[in-house]
Amino acid sequence: VNDGSIDPFSLVQANLEDARSAGATVLNHCSVTGMTVEGGRVSRVEVRDRRGVLSSAIVPEVVVNAAGSWVSVVAEMAGCHIPMGLDQGSMLVMDGRQCSQVINRMRPPSNGDIAVPNHTSTILGTTSRPAGSPEDTTVAIEDIELLVRETSAMLPSLRNCRAIRTYGGVRPLLGGGGREASRSFAILTDEGAENLLSVAGGKLTTYRLMAEKVADRVCGMLGTGPRCRTHLEPLGPSADGKGSSIPQARLRRKYGRMASSIDTSDARVICSCEQVLRSEVKAVLKAGDALTLADVMRRTRAGMGYCQGFDCSLSVLEVMLEERSVDPLPLLMEFLEERERGFSQAGGDQLRQGLLRQQVLKGVYGLEGKE
Numbered sequence: 001v002n003d004g005s006i007d008p009f010s011l012v013q014a015n016l017e018d019a020r021s022a023g024a025t026v027l028n029h030c031s032v033t034g035m036t037v038e039g040g041r042v043s044r045v046e047v048r049d050r051r052g053v054l055s056s057a058i059v060p061e062v063v064v065n066a067a068g069s070w071v072s073v074v075a076e077m078a079g080c081h082i083p084m085g086l087d088q089g090s091m092l093v094m095d096g097r098q099c100s101q102v103i104n105r106m107r108p109p110s111n112g113d114i115a116v117p118n119h120t121s122t123i124l125g126t127t128s129r130p131a132g133s134p135e136d137t138t139v140a141i142e143d144i145e146l147l148v149r150e151t152s153a154m155l156p157s158l159r160n161c162r163a164i165r166t167y168g169g170v171r172p173l174l175g176g177g178g179r180e181a182s183r184s185f186a187i188l189t190d191e192g193a194e195n196l197l198s199v200a201g202g203k204l205t206t207y208r209l210m211a212e213k214v215a216d217r218v219c220g221m222l223g224t225g226p227r228c229r230t231h232l233e234p235l236g237p238s239a240d241g242k243g244s245s246i247p248q249a250r251l252r253r254k255y256g257r258m259a260s261s262i263d264t265s266d267a268r269v270i271c272s273c274e275q276v277l278r279s280e281v282k283a284v285l286k287a288g289d290a291l292t293l294a295d296v297m298r299r300t301r302a303g304m305g306y307c308q309g310f311d312c313s314l315s316v317l318e319v320m321l322e323e324r325s326v327d328p329l330p331l332l333m334e335f336l337e338e339r340e341r342g343f344s345q346a347g348g349d350q351l352r353q354g355l356l357r358q359q360v361l362k363g364v365y366g367l368e369g370k371e
């Protein structure tokens with residue numbers, strides 16, 4: 001079946017960059033923790049910085065609740081009830097590009113029917129079961145076995161491949177859950193909080209259209225602005241792969257315009273799995289809102305590859321310490337624990353090897369006993 005894929009990490013960064021260039025303020029690691037409703041309108045939104053203890057408040061004209069699987073939780077803060085179907089799905093990341101294009105099984109949507117080549121890996125998906133909450137992302141061993149069994153019927157090489165990582169997510173579905181549930185979306189309002197718009201349902205493929213409909217509604221409510229034009233303009237800087245040298249062309253493909261801020265004369269590689277340069281990490285840290293090792297990983301891919309950061313996280317941390325004052329141990333432990341969750345569901349030799357590697361790292365760097 002004809003299909004395509006995108007890099008969700010780059011897509012998010014491109015959206016943020018575009019929003020910033022249009023005047024938006026982006027607050028990384030901040031949560032909405034409460035809303036005050038007065039006279040049928042949200043008059044105050046409480047925000048907490050999850051990495052610090054700082055709290056602040058925003059006095060809004062309009063509030064857009066685009067919290068995905070958490071849309072009901074956020075709406076509830078303003079006393080609005082949105083019934084959503086939550087559906088858990090598991091994915092498996094395999095080492096190496098086992099196919100050169102998306103392979104999708106030609107049958108009605110089902111479990112384990114897609115293999116997507118992604119950078120240095122191949123992602124296998126998906127499964128579907130009712131989820132108890134947006135946090136219910138646990139991947140069962142049966143999910144992993146099913147994904148390998150079903151996708152290897154299309155790509156036999158997957159049977160002998162190394163699994164790098166598993167992960168789960170929760171689909172936000174309007175109404176009920178499951179494969180048959182509608183993937184349509186709706187913008188929901190409530191008389192009790194008339195300046196709150198909740199955008200619920202949809203898919204990633206419909207996200208731009210969802211944003212267009214919401215942006216037009218917001219402009220209508222504010223009585224300003226021309227209609228949305230994002231369907232006419234390419235998102236963010238063009239990632240055209242042009243450059244005066246092979247490294248520059250590669251960086252331009254990866255980062256678009258931001259590539260010009262990366263010093264290509266420093267060719268030291270910091271992450272050998274994903275061939276990330278030390279200078280890429282430096283440039284990302286200079287941009288300001290990458291506060292954790294996972295933030296750096298999502299922007300550069302350092303730590304996302306075969307070794308899952310066990311070989312490069314200390315080097316990335318060293319660059320972080322050069323760039324700013326941080327407490328290194330909590331950052332490292334937080335990162336390694338999160339990576340560990342992704343491979344801990346593997347079994348057999350692979351799990352044994354992963355645990356050995358982890359203990360070696362902890363022993364060499366004196367992290368034993370740290371929980």
Ligand SMILES: Cc1cc2nc3c(=O)[nH]c(=O)nc-3n(C[C@H](O)[C@H](O)[C@H](O)COP(=O)(O)OP(=O)(O)OC[C@H]3O[C@@H](n4cnc5c(N)ncnc54)[C@H](O)[C@@H]3O)c2cc1C
Pocket residue numbers: 030031032033066067068069070074088089090091125126127168169170171172201202203204205206
């Ligand atoms: C296994 C699986 C496979 C999928 N496959 C596909 C596919 O093939 N094609 C496709 O088009 N779609 C697919 N989807 C659906 C797609 O991933 C979602 O529709 C999409 O990610 C929703 O994006 P979003 O930005 O609306 O929500 P999210 O990506 O969930 O983002 C919501 C954000 O809100 C934040 N948030 C929550 N609460 C708060 C709060 N109180 N304060 C501040 N922030 C908050 C969350 O941290 C999160 O970052 C899949 C989903 C899953 C789980």
